[in-house]
Amino acid sequence: MAVQFNVEQELFCRFLCITGRAVHKQPTSYPQNGTQANTRVHESKCLEFEPGLIGSASVFTFSFLSSDDDVDPLTIDFPMPSVYQLTTVRRGFGRDGAQLMASSDRPLSPHLQVYRPQLTSILSITHRATGVALAGGALLFSHWIIAATYGADTFQVAQDLLASWFGRLILLGMTFSLFFHLGNGIRHLAWDIGWGFELDKLRLSGWAVVAFSLIMTVITFLAAYAARGGM
Amino acid sequence: MEMRSALNQAKGLGSSKEGVGHWWVQRLTGLALVPLTLWFVYSAIGLTGADLATFKAWAGRHGNPVLLILLIVVMYHHAQAGMQVVIEDYVHGETAKITCIILTKFAAVLFGGASVFAVLRLTFGG
Numbered sequence: 001m002a003v004q005f006n007v008e009q010e011l012f013c014r015f016l017c018i019t020g021r022a023v024h025k026q027p028t029s030y031p032q033n034g035t036q037a038n039t040r041v042h043e044s045k046c047l048e049f050e051p052g053l054i055g056s057a058s059v060f061t062f063s064f065l066s067s068d069d070d071v072d073p074l075t076i077d078f079p080m081p082s083v084y085q086l087t088t089v090r091r092g093f094g095r096d097g098a099q100l101m102a103s104s105d106r107p108l109s110p111h112l113q114v115y116r117p118q119l120t121s122i123l124s125i126t127h128r129a130t131g132v133a134l135a136g137g138a139l140l141f142s143h144w145i146i147a148a149t150y151g152a153d154t155f156q157v158a159q160d161l162l163a164s165w166f167g168r169l170i171l172l173g174m175t176f177s178l179f180f181h182l183g184n185g186i187r188h189l190a191w192d193i194g195w196g197f198e199l200d201k202l203r204l205s206g207w208a209v210v211a212f213s214l215i216m217t218v219i220t221f222l223a224a225y226a227a228r229g230g231m
Numbered sequence: 232m233e234m235r236s237a238l239n240q241a242k243g244l245g246s247s248k249e250g251v252g253h254w255w256v257q258r259l260t261g262l263a264l265v266p267l268t269l270w271f272v273y274s275a276i277g278l279t280g281a282d283l284a285t286f287k288a289w290a291g292r293h294g295n296p297v298l299l300i301l302l303i304v305v306m307y308h309h310a311q312a313g314m315q316v317v318i319e320d321y322v323h324g325e326t327a328k329i330t331c332i333i334l335t336k337f338a339a340v341l342f343g344g345a346s347v348f349a350v351l352r353l354t355f356g357g
Contacts, residue, residue, distance in 0.1 A: 135310040142346040149352045152283040185261045228279045
């Protein structure tokens with residue numbers, strides 16, 4: 001069965017292919033927490049093309065390099081104005097697979113969602129989160145101390161706010177955040193002087209920080225309730 | 232081939248134009264905050280449910296005003312330095328990034344300054 005293409009069409013497809021202008025965009029799934037899938041658009045360039053027939057229509061089939069094994073090669077109908085829409089800035093590459101891999105298929109760092117959560121990464125992001133929370137805690141501290149300059153009534157409002165159930169919840173969070181950030185901050189300082197980079201020490205110091213912040217939070221609240229003389 | 236001038240190498244400031252200054256500030260303020268925050272938490276435990284007279288007596292006692300002012304200055308310095316890094320990492324777009332960083336630094340100076348002023352007022356009356 002003869003494939004109905006003229007020379008111009010074939011040259012055009014070859015041009016698209018060898019200049020890397022035919023780009024296949026496809027959603028790619030990465031495993032997340034072992035169950036869910038996270039989808040992002042994955043681009044790959046045309047490796048080769050082949051004239052053929054689908055039904056009675058003449059088509060060029062473009063094959064693409066992909067990290068997924070089960071991706072269907074893209075099929076483009078003639079005439080193909082849509083090819084122009086597939087055109088991107090990628091150009092200047094030949095059919096060399098290594099070059100293609102180097103240019104388009106490498107994931108960008110850090111893309112947290114593709115990593116399995118581990119103690120080190122969890123503690124790292126918690127350090128940041130508690131730091132941001134404590135920046136808010138600084139404002140709360142300022143509110144408290146400035147309220148004292150406005151007289152006994154205003155200070156009492158601030159004290160009552162802190163003593164409300166919501167205030168206590170915030171203070172609980174602030175206390176934990178403070179001790180976590182303090183403990184993990186010391187861990188950071190230890191790294192800065194070169195101590196504790198070995199995996200076993202990382203895990204040991206990590207769990208020590210978790211235990212320290214939890215225990216100190218409990219002790220602080222027990223002491224505060226004792227100082228207050230009950231709930 | 233070495234592309235950096237001898238002066239540039241000697242100054243050691245690198246591509247970020249500020250060398251390790253920001254990094255060092257984070258470490259130094261963090262280290263200073265260890266005793267300051269522990270002192271404050273210890274003090275705050277005793278101030279749960281306190282009235283203004285008790286609070287003022289504590290705030291004006293011995294070295295407490297100095298420690299409070301140190302805590303405020305170092306805390307806000309540390310907070311804005313840390314927030315800057317977080318903003319640099321998560322806010323994309325140069326305009327939004329610079330705007331956020333400037334607002335953070337202004338807010339730190341504003342609230343830090345107001346807090347120091349409050350300590351002075353509590354200490355010297357008014």
